[in-house]
Amino acid sequence: MEKAISLRRRKQLQRKMLDLFIDEMEQLPRDLQWMLADDLVTAFRNRLAVFTKIYLRPQLQVRFSQENIARIHK
Numbered sequence: 001m002e003k004a005i006s007l008r009r010r011k012q013l014q015r016k017m018l019d020l021f022i023d024e025m026e027q028l029p030r031d032l033q034w035m036l037a038d039d040l041v042t043a044f045r046n047r048l049a050v051f052t053k054i055y056l057r058p059q060l061q062v063r064f065s066q067e068n069i070a071r072i073h074k
Contacts, residue, residue, distance in 0.1 A: 005045070013041045
């Protein structure tokens with residue numbers, strides 16, 4: 001079900017994470033910034049896989065209303 005991404009694509013996503021969170025990560029050494037960016041890419045892909053599974057299985061679907069999403073993020 002989960003499609004592997006190429007090393008090139010993964011590096012592109014890491015770079016986007018670094019660009020996006022540069023202000024928050026500027027205190028960290030460069031190698032730790034890359035590790036954190038890699039963790040963010042992994043977490044995103046894992047979350048995407050879970051939502052895809054839920055979406056593709058009608059018996060597992062949850063209604064993601066505005067109220068439910070707000071409750072999740074509290």
